[in-house]
Amino acid sequence: MKGFLVLENGEVFEGERIGYQAEVFCEVVFNTGMAGYIETFTDPSYAGQGIVMTYPLIGNYGVIPEDFESDKIWASAVFIHNMANFESNFRSKYTIDKFLRNNNTPGLTGVNTRKLTRMLRESGTLRGALVNAINNKEALLEKIKEYKVEGVVDKVTVKAKQEYGKQYEKKVALIDYGFKHNIVNSLLSRKLGVMIYPARTKAEEILKDNPDGIMLSNGPGDPEECKEEIETLKELYRRTNKPIFGICLGHQLMALANGFKTSKLKYGHRGVNHPVKDLNTDRVYITSQNHGYYVLESSINKNIAEVSYINLNDGTVEGINYKNKNITTVQFHPESCPGPEDTSFLFDTFARKVKGEI
Numbered sequence: 001m002k003g004f005l006v007l008e009n010g011e012v013f014e015g016e017r018i019g020y021q022a023e024v025f026c027e028v029v030f031n032t033g034m035a036g037y038i039e040t041f042t043d044p045s046y047a048g049q050g051i052v053m054t055y056p057l058i059g060n061y062g063v064i065p066e067d068f069e070s071d072k073i074w075a076s077a078v079f080i081h082n083m084a085n086f087e088s089n090f091r092s093k094y095t096i097d098k099f100l101r102n103n104n105t106p107g108l109t110g111v112n113t114r115k116l117t118r119m120l121r122e123s124g125t126l127r128g129a130l131v132n133a134i135n136n137k138e139a140l141l142e143k144i145k146e147y148k149v150e151g152v153v154d155k156v157t158v159k160a161k162q163e164y165g166k167q168y169e170k171k172v173a174l175i176d177y178g179f180k181h182n183i184v185n186s187l188l189s190r191k192l193g194v195m196i197y198p199a200r201t202k203a204e205e206i207l208k209d210n211p212d213g214i215m216l217s218n219g220p221g222d223p224e225e226c227k228e229e230i231e232t233l234k235e236l237y238r239r240t241n242k243p244i245f246g247i248c249l250g251h252q253l254m255a256l257a258n259g260f261k262t263s264k265l266k267y268g269h270r271g272v273n274h275p276v277k278d279l280n281t282d283r284v285y286i287t288s289q290n291h292g293y294y295v296l297e298s299s300i301n302k303n304i305a306e307v308s309y310i311n312l313n314d315g316t317v318e319g320i321n322y323k324n325k326n327i328t329t330v331q332f333h334p335e336s337c338p339g340p341e342d343t344s345f346l347f348d349t350f351a352r353k354v355k356g357e358i
Contacts, residue, residue: 003108005050005079005116006137007128008144013116015108017132018083019100025147026050026076028128029292030117032271035061036288036338037096041075041105042068044156044178045248045290047220048149050077050128051270054117059084062092063099069180069337073103074156074220077130079116083109106130124266125292152220153177153229153249157199165193170354173197173211177219177229177249182337186344187215190351200228203235213243213354216250218333223252223262223293233257237325243353245346246329248291254329255320261299265316268292269331272339275312276319276332284312287332288339294331295320326353 003017007028030052031040037058040051058080078100087095100107108130120126127147129140156178164184165171171193174184179196187194192213197206199219206214214236223230226249234257236244246254252262269289277284294316297307309319309330319330328350334343352358 001132004131004134005108005111005128006131006134006140006144007126008141009123009126010137010141011119012134013079013108013111015079015110017106018097018109019078019107020104022104022106023129023131024050024076024106025127025129025144027147027149028052028079028120028126029268029270030054030120031290032273033338034272036272038063038067039069039338041073041078041099042070043180043290044070044074045218045220046075047152047156047178049075049220050079050130051075052079052111052113052116052120054113056081056113057084058082059087059096061089062087063094063096064089064091065093066091067337069182070156073100073105075105077105078107079111079113080107080109081111081113120267125268149221150225153199153226156220158196159198161198162196163194164188164196168193170212171195172213172215172354173206173209174215174217175199175201175206175232175250177217177226177253179217180333180335180337182335183215183217183247186335186347187351190347192351192354199226201232203232203239206236207240211242213245213350214240216244216246216254216329218248218250218290220249222264223249223256226253229253230257237327241326243350244325244327245350246327247333247335248331251320251329251331252293252295254327255295255300258304258322259301261296262293263296264293265291269311274332276309277312278309279307285342286340287343288336289332291331
């Protein structure tokens with residue numbers, strides 16, 4: 001069955017329908033990873049977005065549930081050039097088409113993803129709709145232009161507090177803006193218990209549980225929309241000196257809590273091959289990234305914080321260290337799923353801080 005991706009600029013991309021047979025509106029973004037489609041599709045940070053996979057063959061190693069980064073696919077849709085009809089992997093449980101259908105996620109295969117990606121790079125991120133037919137293009141374009149990615153943190157966050165690793169002496173409070181499973185795994189593997197809190201949890205409740213450290217997770221959407229979450233971080237910043245480690249959206253929200261500013265990138269950073277430079281050591285790391293917003297360097301108060309990492313492709317801020325506070329945040333994903341493990345040492349450093357070793 002044919003399907004069409006219609007973009008807000010009027011461009012149309014044709015393909016064959018895969019997965020769940022539904023029509024959806026989404027923000028169309030691209031991911032440059034050559035592998036890791038399982039982790040990508042299940043990353044809550046993609047809520048409200050349609051993912052264009054730049055690597056031309058998707059699905060060849062099937063679907064491994066143990067590699068999920070959440071309990072479901074959060075992406076609104078997926079667009080690929082060639083879907084593998086047969087998987088070759090002893091760990092695989094089923095095909096990517098079944099994966100999409102099981103998660104009520106629609107998609108298109110046979111799409112000219114090279115042309116589509118070049119268009120997104122030149123024009124910036126575009127809104128779009130995946131439809132079965134184009135009967136009234138002008139009316140459809142009006143609906144597409146009205147689409148906004150809103151309220152997505154509330155959709156992806158846990159609904160009640162969860163706890164893991166109760167056997168460990170030291171505990172970390174993880175504020176869930178859309179956490180990936182490997183963040184929890186990275187903490188547990190370092191013998192840290194994890195208490196997961198819904199995104200809108202107040203600082204008073206978190207501090208009452210007396211955690212030894214606080215983790216701010218990744219998540220989807222515009223950080224400026226998270227008003228209550230920002231107020232909570234203002235309180236935590238003011239009331240505690242315990243180690244705080246923020247990733248992606250957590251990095252942006254801590255910046256906003258300190259009066260810094262964020263802005264939307266033209267087409268975002270999404271993939272497993274983004275180089276960042278450590279300004280303290282001049283060492284370069286290859287990182288996994290998924291974000292459409294960034295912290296404006298010009299807005300950072302030098303009396304409060306300093307930039308620790310920058311992106312070597314465009315010079316944007318990739319990390320911030322806060323002065324007179326035990327707070328470190330990074331824009332990239334050191335939990336490395338999907339992606340290289342170059343920066344997993346950041347979890348080692350955080351764990352040592354939580355345990356009082358440094």
